[in-house]
Amino acid sequence: MIEARHITKQFKRVLAVNDLSFDLEPGGSLALWGSNGAGKTTLIRCLLGVFPCKGTVRIDGIDVRRSGKHARARVGYVPQELAFHDDARLGSAIRFFAELRRVELIQAARSLEAVGLRGHESKRVRDLSGGMKQRLALAIAMIADPPVIVLDEPTSNLDSAGRGEVVDTLLKLREQGKTLIFASHRPDEVITLADRVLVMEQGRLVQQTTPEALWPSRSSIRSMRLYIEQGDEYRAAEILREGGYAINHGNSGLTVAIEQHRKAEPMNHLAERGIGVRDFELLRDVHDDDEPEIGIATEQLSEVLP
Amino acid sequence: MSTINLNGAVQQRVRSERPAACLSFARSIMLIARREFRDALSSKWFLLYTFAFTTLAIGVSFLSLAGSGEHGFAGFGKTAAGLLNLIMLVVPLMALTAGAGSIAGERERGTLLYLLAQPLSRTELLLGKFVGLAIALICSLCIGFGLSAGLLAWRAGGVGAGAFLMLVVFTSVLALSMLSVGVLISVQSRRAGVATGISLFVWLGLVFLSDLGLMAGTVLFKLRVQEVFALAIINPLQAFKMNVIVNLNASLDVLGPVGMYASNEFGGSLPWLLTSVITLWCVLPLALAILIFRKRGGI
Numbered sequence: 255m256i257e258a259r260h261i262t263k264q265f266k267r268v269l270a271v272n273d274l275s276f277d278l279e280p281g282g283s284l285a286l287w288g289s290n291g292a293g294k295t296t297l298i299r300c301l302l303g304v305f306p307c308k309g310t311v312r313i314d315g316i317d318v319r320r321s322g323k324h325a326r327a328r329v330g331y332v333p334q335e336l337a338f339h340d341d342a343r344l345g346s347a348i349r350f351f352a353e354l355r356r357v358e359l360i361q362a363a364r365s366l367e368a369v370g371l372r373g374h375e376s377k378r379v380r381d382l383s384g385g386m387k388q389r390l391a392l393a394i395a396m397i398a399d400p401p402v403i404v405l406d407e408p409t410s411n412l413d414s415a416g417r418g419e420v421v422d423t424l425l426k427l428r429e430q431g432k433t434l435i436f437a438s439h440r441p442d443e444v445i446t447l448a449d450r451v452l453v454m455e456q457g458r459l460v461q462q463t464t465p466e467a468l469w470p471s472r473s474s475i476r477s478m479r480l481y482i483e484q485g486d487e488y489r490a491a492e493i494l495r496e497g498g499y500a501i502n503h504g505n506s507g508l509t510v511a512i513e514q515h516r517k518a519e520p521m522n523h524l525a526e527r528g529i530g531v532r533d534f535e536l537l538r539d540v541h542d543d544d545e546p547e548i549g550i551a552t553e554q555l556s557e558v559l560p
Numbered sequence: 561m562s563t564i565n566l567n568g569a570v571q572q573r574v575r576s577e578r579p580a581a582c583l584s585f586a587r588s589i590m591l592i593a594r595r596e597f598r599d600a601l602s603s604k605w606f607l608l609y610t611f612a613f614t615t616l617a618i619g620v621s622f623l624s625l626a627g628s629g630e631h632g633f634a635g636f637g638k639t640a641a642g643l644l645n646l647i648m649l650v651v652p653l654m655a656l657t658a659g660a661g662s663i664a665g666e667r668e669r670g671t672l673l674y675l676l677a678q679p680l681s682r683t684e685l686l687l688g689k690f691v692g693l694a695i696a697l698i699c700s701l702c703i704g705f706g707l708s709a710g711l712l713a714w715r716a717g718g719v720g721a722g723a724f725l726m727l728v729v730f731t732s733v734l735a736l737s738m739l740s741v742g743v744l745i746s747v748q749s750r751r752a753g754v755a756t757g758i759s760l761f762v763w764l765g766l767v768f769l770s771d772l773g774l775m776a777g778t779v780l781f782k783l784r785v786q787e788v789f790a791l792a793i794i795n796p797l798q799a800f801k802m803n804v805i806v807n808l809n810a811s812l813d814v815l816g817p818v819g820m821y822a823s824n825e826f827g828g829s830l831p832w833l834l835t836s837v838i839t840l841w842c843v844l845p846l847a848l849a850i851l852i853f854r855k856r857g858g859i
Contacts, residue, residue, distance in 0.1 A: 265857065299859075304676045306857060327679035337670035341602065353591050354678055 255280040255433045260309035261300050270296040272457040283428055285448035286437040289491060289503035293457040294437035298406050302326060313402060330395025332405040336387040338379050344390060345375030355398040365393040369423060385416030392423055403427055405436035421446060439502040441475050441511035468500055469511055477537040478517060480508045483530050490529050497523050588680055592688020600696035609654045614704040616646050621708040625715050639712055640727045644804050647731050648797050652738040653763050655697055659742020660759035662689045665752040673859050682854050690743055697735045726807045734800045737841035744845040747853045770795045785821045796841040803834040
């Protein structure tokens with residue numbers, strides 16, 4: 255379904271994606287995993303033909319560089335946060351995309367129904383919550399029933415409930431046989447949704463693996479966010495990565511995928527190398543209804559930290 | 561032989577797909593244009609410009625009528641002449657700033673990426689925005705001219721309305737040329753504020769500085785009259801002004817030796833030459849904008 259060969263994208267002196275190749279079969283689900291600046295978003299934009307790049311990308315056999323418009327007609331795109339004219343009403347926004355994709359309005363209505371936004375057509379886009387905006391983006395992505403859905407950190411700005419809704423919708427899409435490519439900072443999402451993972455680092459493909467291989471005891475994997483003293487974040491990310499931890503370095507701290515009963519390990523690992531952890535937070539699983547387990551983890555932390 | 565047949569089949573397929581591709585191209589442009597037009601109508605800036613232009617146009621019409629003593633021909637002709645300076649100030653400002661905000665505004669809001677991720681080519685998006693803004697601009701001008709013409713027809717009859725109509729056409733073409741320049745500025749700018757700033761600078765250059773520069777250049781370099789004429793008509797505003805004066809059947813002698821030279825040298829073909837210059841200002845910046853937008857490495 256997707257064939258990417260030697261994709262290279264350079265912005266002046268920065269090599270954002272470096273000679274990256276992969277294949278994705280129809281119905282497959284591929285996660286892009288890596289820290290901020292690893293090149294995930296740039297790769298997604300290259301796949302969509304939004305950024306011109308070296309190498310070739312074929313979607314459903316169509317060369318993106320030569321026939322970008324036709325290739326994109328087979329792709330639904332969900333950005334990190336829906337950016338559409340805030341003054342527009344939800345109904346007119348989805349009508350615009352239905353016309354752009356040459357589909358009947360009834361299909362737009364069905365698409366809204368599928369994400370639970372039917373009845374909100376008169377609301378302005380600016381008045382929608384983050385979760386509703388992402389569901390609208392999903393509705394727009396699915397409007398023409400494309401075989402491929404590309405998502406760029408679709409849940410990063412959502413709360414736990416919003417995340418759960420989006421992940422549920424994506425699971426349904428998987429069941430329908432859609433091909434998914436998504437970038438994520440959350441191991442629980444990758445474990446739930448992906449059957450393959452591309453681990454990226456500084457634009458390079460470091461590893462092409464499965465969620466099971468990346469997190470062997472997948473059922474007990476939790477995401478933990480570490481808040482490191484300013485200035486030490488990059489060093490901490492490097493140390494953890496070298497220590498074999500699957501980490502993501504985002505705007506809001508370092509996210510580490512860790513087994514349920516070994517939560518203090520990465521903090522100890524950093525403490526041994528002279529890096530202090532200012533604060534931490536256990537992130538809720540996509541389908542976890544509990545509050546963040548900060549209290550429990552704090553107790554464990556006081557027992558294990560020097 | 562089989563290769564030849566295959567090539568033939570491919571060519572036949574390409575030929576059969578071409579009309580569908582053209583239709584799809586036109587539909588995408590019109591869809592974007594419609595959205596752009598709606599957005600322009602709800603834009604406060606656009607409404608403000610329309611209001612300002614309409615008020616000034618009606619004001620000039622009143623003044624012209626007061627001076628002409630209700631004689632129809634004088635009413636339309638004098639109004640057209642009176643409107644000329646107003647148009648040269650307001651219309652380029654409207655069109656340049658509207659064009660400057662088009663792509664840069666979408667880029668700044670983050671909506672450009674989302675649109676480009678849809679089944680839409682960059683050329684379709686740019687042309688769609690241009691067409692939508694062009695229609696909105698022309699509608700805005702028509703409101704101003706229309707109310708002004710209505711007032712003149714009511715008070716002074718319809719004699720000389722042809723010249724007035726030509727003024728509307730020339731003004732629309734001038735607006736398109738300035739919109740084209742604005743769009744070119746927009747594709748190069750990351751922020752709408754920067755694009756608007758550059759467009760204001762260009763407006764200042766075309767309206768005021770080019771005249772001053774030409775005068776200074778003429779004195780300093782002792783330019784010949786044909787050189788001054790050539791330099792003057794490079795500025796689309798000057799080409800527009802001369803074209804309107806010729807169209808009003810007025811003598812270009814009012815423009816001094818350069819006007820006399822133009823009348824003597826080009827005679828009846830002068831309106832065509834001037835129209836060609838303004839048309840080039842419509843086409844070239846837009847073509848350049850499309851080229852740059854398509855070749856951009858990023859968004």
